[in-house]
Amino acid sequence: IPKPPSWRPDTFRGRCYHALSKTQQDHIRNLRYSPQSWNCLMSRYNTDCLTQWPDDLPQLSDSCLSRTSYAKSVTMNKPWGDYSAMEVDRLEILGWSRDTWQTTSPSRTAGVAWEDLTYEDRAAVVYLGVEPDVWDLCPQSPCVERLKYIQQNLFYKSWDQLLAGDQGALGMFGWRNQSWEAASDPPPAWKKTYDNLDVDEVTWIRRLGFTADTWSGCPDATCLERLEFQNWKFDVSKQSWNGFREGDQKRLQVLGWTEALWDPAQPRPSTMNKEWVVLTQTEKEAAQALGYFEDTWQGCAALIQTRSTTTTTQLPLDPTRRVRIHMEFDVPYARISGDLLSFRALFAKEVASALYIAPARVTVRKVDSAPTTIEFDIARAQQASCDAKPNAPPGFCEMTHDDCRVESDNSAGLCVFTEGETQAPEVMATLERGLRDPTSSVLTNEAIGSLMSEYTVFYEVVITEELEAAETEEAEFEGVRDSFGPEVLCALHTDYDGTVTTDCTQSSSCQLAVVVPLLALVFRLAA
Numbered sequence: 001i002p003k004p005p006s007w008r009p010d011t012f013r014g015r016c017y018h019a020l021s022k023t024q025q026d027h028i029r030n031l032r033y034s035p036q037s038w039n040c041l042m043s044r045y046n047t048d049c050l051t052q053w054p055d056d057l058p059q060l061s062d063s064c065l066s067r068t069s070y071a072k073s074v075t076m077n078k079p080w081g082d083y084s085a086m087e088v089d090r091l092e093i094l095g096w097s098r099d100t101w102q103t104t105s106p107s108r109t110a111g112v113a114w115e116d117l118t119y120e121d122r123a124a125v126v127y128l129g130v131e132p133d134v135w136d137l138c139p140q141s142p143c144v145e146r147l148k149y150i151q152q153n154l155f156y157k158s159w160d161q162l163l164a165g166d167q168g169a170l171g172m173f174g175w176r177n178q179s180w181e182a183a184s185d186p187p188p189a190w191k192k193t194y195d196n197l198d199v200d201e202v203t204w205i206r207r208l209g210f211t212a213d214t215w216s217g218c219p220d221a222t223c224l225e226r227l228e229f230q231n232w233k234f235d236v237s238k239q240s241w242n243g244f245r246e247g248d249q250k251r252l253q254v255l256g257w258t259e260a261l262w263d264p265a266q267p268r269p270s271t272m273n274k275e276w277v278v279l280t281q282t283e284k285e286a287a288q289a290l291g292y293f294e295d296t297w298q299g300c301a302a303l304i305q306t307r308s309t310t311t312t313t314q315l316p317l318d319p320t321r322r323v324r325i326h327m328e329f330d331v332p333y334a335r336i337s338g339d340l341l342s343f344r345a346l347f348a349k350e351v352a353s354a355l356y357i358a359p360a361r362v363t364v365r366k367v368d369s370a371p372t373t374i375e376f377d378i379a380r381a382q383q384a385s386c387d388a389k390p391n392a393p394p395g396f397c398e399m400t401h402d403d404c405r406v407e408s409d410n411s412a413g414l415c416v417f418t419e420g421e422t423q424a425p426e427v428m429a430t431l432e433r434g435l436r437d438p439t440s441s442v443l444t445n446e447a448i449g450s451l452m453s454e455y456t457v458f459y460e461v462v463i464t465e466e467l468e469a470a471e472t473e474e475a476e477f478e479g480v481r482d483s484f485g486p487e488v489l490c491a492l493h494t495d496y497d498g499t500v501t502t503d504c505t506q507s508s509s510c511q512l513a514v515v516v517p518l519l520a521l522v523f524r525l526a527a
Contacts, residue, residue, distance in 0.1 A: 014045035018054045026086045029127050064138035065149045071130045090124035111203035137211050143218035144225045150209045169204040183247030223300040230296050237264045254286035273433045299436025322379040323424040328457035333369035340367055350448045354441040355427055378424040
């Protein structure tokens with residue numbers, strides 16, 4: 001903060017900026033004080049300068065974009081005759097005149113970067129209340145946040161609400177009152193890439209607040225950042241249907257939206273759940289005109305990929321196959337690791353419930369940390385009917401009656417899946433689409449919805465022949481191991497040749513028939 005000016009009379013001591021006359025404010029800014037720095041200085045004598053900060057005056061700690069709105073309001077929104085003589089002097093230094101102010105004519109310094117301004121130009125800019133980062137269009141602010149600012153201050157305004165200078169800049173690209181209000185197909189010049197803009201056009205887009213990255217739709221921002229921008233722009237709960245211009249309403253209608261459907265209580269149109277590759281060309285053009293790219297349309301979920309855990313031959317992707325899904329979440333592992341047994345059961349139950357699967361055939365296989373990962377199987381998860389069939393052909397899903405959830409005196413049942421019912425791969429696709437829809441039963445689920453909304457990776461793990469064989473062998477081992485209890489403890493102390501290696505009481509259960517399966521399995525695993 002600069003030291004107080006030596007000429008300052010005692011009557012200035014403790015006078016906050018907003019309490020000064022317009023002439024006094026001009027003299028303060030002529031000494032290179034900003035309103036904020038003056039108030040910070042005067043707070044030594046009067047704490048009201050900080051505690052009673054004017055609502056329209058941004059603080060030094062405010063974001064660049066917040067300060068941009070203020071700077072624009074005090075430097076661009078007033079008629080030429082409302083500026084003081086000292087302000088007019090600074091505007092003229094920057095190349096403006098009464099005849100060119102708020103017209104289509106650019107000033108000499110319009111679009112010039114801060115580092116390319118002369119010392120006199122910079123002093124004039126600061127005097128007018130514009131900081132260097134604001135002049136350079138807030139390069140340190142995230143691209144998506146700058147794009148939001150442009151959306152609010154440009155595209156959300158009618159033609160009559162725009163500044164005359166903004167109207168002039170848009171006019172240079174071919175926009176007119178009628179075409180702007182209708183949000184019709186953009187003029188050819190507006191469709192140019194940044195690299196194809198000429199020098200004058202670059203000056204015009206900077207006048208409108210664009211830089212190279214925002215003009216290109218923030219291509220270097222992460223997919224999730226760009227998706228958040230799209231969700232903000234088309235938030236059904238906050239943006240009214242009539243808030244869209246006519247052209248955008250028509251594009252939304254191409255994607256299945258209507259004014260009646262634009263309601264948080266209504267389901268999204270089926271078109272919004274389509275994969276990008278199955279959209280018609282007309283639908284793709286409408287989506288692109290609304291700002292979607294393929295990745296943001298897909299909700300930033302990787303297209304359902306097939307990844308193998310080994311490099312060996314994969315099984316054919318049978319449409320009736322068991323599906324294994326790998327998901328990673330941007331949450332601390334501690335959030336779900338308190339009681340893993342309970343969490344696994346809850347997760348499986350709620351995923352099945354959210355997808356309307358009965359009986360619930362979702363099985364959580366593992367939960368790992370770094371990153372927080374969950375893998376689960378969907379094994380023919382469709383609705384089933386159960387009948388007692390003692391001579392069932394191989395390949396059918398044998399379940400207990402608890403699994404099948406039917407009443408019967410038989411001890412076992414057969415799950416009969418009728419042709420045409422939803423198979424596990426289709427259930428996986430439903431889940432993948434649900435992760436992109438904020439109104440889906442998956443993301444609105446009370447138990448796991450908040451977790452599912454924070455996923456970062458989603459793909460199918462293809463189960464190879466080797467992986468399936470290893471899991472079958474592991475299951476056999478678990479079955480044999482579970483058959484050993486205290487009454488057959490001696491079998492665990494038996495050498496390969498059958499010799500007991502330690503004293504134990506041989507019970508009638510401790511027979512060679514029990515030992516042999518375990519030893520045979522041990523040999524297979526060792527091999």
